[in-house]
Amino acid sequence: MPRILRVAGAQTGPIQRADSRARTLSRLIALLEEAAGQGARLVVFPELALTTFFPRWPMEEAELLAHFERAMPNPDVQPLFDRAQALGVGFYLGYAELTEEGRRFNTAITVGPDGRILGKYRKIHLPGSREIRAGQRYQQLEKRYFEYGDLGFPAFRGPAAWGSPVLGMLVCNDRRWPEAWRCYGLQGVELMMMGYNSAAYDPNGGEGESAELRTFHSTLAVQANAYMNATWAVSVAKAGVEDGAGLIGGSVIVDPNGIVVAGARTLEDEVIVADVDFDACRQGKEKMFNFAAHRRPQWYRPIVEQVGAVPPPA
């Protein structure tokens, strides 16, 4: 039986700090409906899809916590869950998670077509800094506002109606770390989902990489890691100029050969779709990347036994 699922990436344009939660949710629902109208049965939204990318500002506790979800779903996002269930569509959603114990994570969930949460992931590779950098208008305070993810890289099965595929989630910067992909690859992942907010330029006006180069990096990492783990990947941006800071677009759907099969053309709300044939992963998993036949873990120990680089003596 063919295991083919039509999957969408729902890129969003910027979500400004001043935008109401209701307005943002209505945009996500519109994207969901557009994707469903194109036949998609699984829709991937960006990282922190319910808010602006708030780690760019120093904030006091109360202001900060207003950006977090205390439960998922909750009354604010219930209309998205309801609409998705009515359409029979599942989705990946990135959001800021506040636990009952007051812990904060940069989280993603995947929701099944029945509205049930199939899997949860908490971002492990937090970029940025813990300390506020003096004199800079824009910060990157993910290490201050979030704890490092504590769930590992937990693959999970999609429902039988999707062909019971092995699914995995990453968030933003995780997609540049081959260790993260490999941990899913070692669980036989067939579709990796990830959302991101990635700077298009230095918002403080310093020298830096061009938006073109940053988009190239984003796509390159997804293509190669998809290939090297013989998996499909959907990588979805929040894009455009958000509260004065530019974000790259470049949302893509990539096949297990590392080929981009669908890509966003704008920096705005935009749906991309592709038919994902999970069995197209088999060629890579059984031959070139037959891990059982070819990996040599006894030589990989530095990957877990050291954190930073230690160059040979000069």
Add this chain to the structure above:
Amino acid sequence: MPRILRVAGAQTGPIQRADSRARTLSRLIALLEEAAGQGARLVVFPELALTTFFPRWPMEEAELLAHFERAMPNPDVQPLFDRAQALGVGFYLGYAELTEEGRRFNTAITVGPDGRILGKYRKIHLPGSREIRAGQRYQQLEKRYFEYGDLGFPAFRGPAAWGSPVLGMLVCNDRRWPEAWRCYGLQGVELMMMGYNSAAYDPNGGEGESAELRTFHSTLAVQANAYMNATWAVSVAKAGVEDGAGLIGGSVIVDPNGIVVAGARTLEDEVIVADVDFDACRQGKEKMFNFAAHRRPQWYRPIVEQVGAVPPPA
């Protein structure tokens, strides 16, 4: 002081089984001279650069061992060492190594401008099979003819005249394995060197990937792993139709952004060169891929604790 080294990739066309060792060596020396004439001070040759890709055939012991080097250098290859030293050029060379104890490895060495061997690597990711596949004209018997490399991934320093760069070596299939790159990345590698013999199609006439797709895979893996480890990379093919079996070309020099800065255009003997600025690795190593700041090895344990993929229960 700028740390810029002009580096060459010396792609070779096919080396037929019937070609004499003297003829092959004269081709390598001609490539070395051409590279030196273009100002290169380090030249990267392919995997198994002294012979045809002999693992494609079943062989008896005596015939097999004729393809191996019992010492390095040895009288057959001394002219290459001598010419390189006279030109003040270093080189990476792939060859089949037979040790005094009779052990066999698919090996690469890097030789300094003074003729001294700076580093040795033995291929860890051996593809192919141990058993001869019945009824197939062409085999891939690397797992039969070689032991798995036993030296790990040992980075080493180039000479002061090169700017004392941190260098690393891989062989062929290794370049598709992010674990291998990361082990060098964790030693602060600034230039990765690798040679390869990669099939352009199934020589037994079965269905398979196109040469174009295989070349894309080869380049993609090098680009992304160079980017994710903030290192330069030189990846060099033996190319063309060798004893009736096609090999991809696609030799490239890639910068720490993952951008191809030089690439071969033929499937024949061809030199590519680029000026490698080792300090261009610093941006990546200090920011995006500052391993000490961002890696989370406690979550990477599956990479060393399991070999094959273990999917979640269906």
